[in-house]
Amino acid sequence: MSSYDEIGAVLKSAQRIGVAAHVRPDGDAVGSLLGLALSLREMGKEVYAILEDKVPGNLLFMPEVGFIRQSDGVALDLDAAVALDTANQERLGDKTCACFAKAGTLINIDHHGSNPRYGDMPHVEPTASSTGQMVYELLKHQGMPITDAIRQNLYVAISTDTGSFQYPATSPATHEIIAEMMAAGLDTARLCVALYQTYPARRLELMRAMLNEMQFCSNNRIVSWQLTHETMVRCAMVPGDTEGLIDTLRMVDTVVAAVIFEDMPDGKIRASARSKDARVDVSAVCAKFGGGGHRLAAGARMKGPISAAAEIFLKELENEVRRID
Numbered sequence: 001m002s003s004y005d006e007i008g009a010v011l012k013s014a015q016r017i018g019v020a021a022h023v024r025p026d027g028d029a030v031g032s033l034l035g036l037a038l039s040l041r042e043m044g045k046e047v048y049a050i051l052e053d054k055v056p057g058n059l060l061f062m063p064e065v066g067f068i069r070q071s072d073g074v075a076l077d078l079d080a081a082v083a084l085d086t087a088n089q090e091r092l093g094d095k096t097c098a099c100f101a102k103a104g105t106l107i108n109i110d111h112h113g114s115n116p117r118y119g120d121m122p123h124v125e126p127t128a129s130s131t132g133q134m135v136y137e138l139l140k141h142q143g144m145p146i147t148d149a150i151r152q153n154l155y156v157a158i159s160t161d162t163g164s165f166q167y168p169a170t171s172p173a174t175h176e177i178i179a180e181m182m183a184a185g186l187d188t189a190r191l192c193v194a195l196y197q198t199y200p201a202r203r204l205e206l207m208r209a210m211l212n213e214m215q216f217c218s219n220n221r222i223v224s225w226q227l228t229h230e231t232m233v234r235c236a237m238v239p240g241d242t243e244g245l246i247d248t249l250r251m252v253d254t255v256v257a258a259v260i261f262e263d264m265p266d267g268k269i270r271a272s273a274r275s276k277d278a279r280v281d282v283s284a285v286c287a288k289f290g291g292g293g294h295r296l297a298a299g300a301r302m303k304g305p306i307s308a309a310a311e312i313f314l315k316e317l318e319n320e321v322r323r324i325d
């Protein structure tokens, strides 16, 4: 594993730098990407901030979000490339991998335990709350620029990936970083309104569908929902609308594992699973279907149709939940 000193030295000597995060970007992906990219730009570097997919609508308020370009698949002439929050290289997306194909050095900064430590310089910390937290530590320890826009982006990254500082990976260091950023002038209340109190009506329509259709099994210890293409069309869903819906499912007192199955445009099914009990490892279940993630939060892509995918996934999940008997 490469240290922040080693990664910092490469970034400081490089001039043309690509920065990217995973497909279907979430708050941690976009926030850590912008946090690092803006700092490098501030240092006078030629920075390419790229993502395979569009930034979801609920995150378009993030400062300097227009700096991000969608990957076009053309190899960039780069001294260094950085993959952020991306558990395996393929999750950067095909076009993004092609953009990075000629990069001199590939740096991999991530907090997913399943990360195989790909690239020339991997730095993986499975105990870190978020990649945003890791980027803050890198910038601080390497004396790299931290502007207000960078602080806002890293706050979004850390806040969303910790479920607003609720998940167990939230550590004293997490809160200390937020305290440091607030002392430097960060307005967290305004960001929280944008992040957690500003939803389009269609998101509540989706939640209504979820509450109507959720199903319990394994003595009410597992709750699941099948988000079908029909429901997406009926609610006029756009990417990002489902963010955090699973947290409502996992609220039920008897539940130890929650999973949402979602029809994908390519006919595949996305399973997103959460565990509330450290003994129940949803990343192990997802790994059986070629997926991965964290012990308490993981995902996989499965073959359709959605009902068949749900049936085989829930069977494996029920076996996993039996570990606590």
Ligand SMILES: [Mn+2]
Residues within 6 Å of the ligand: 028, 029, 085, 111, 130, 131, 161
């Ligand atoms: Mn993350």
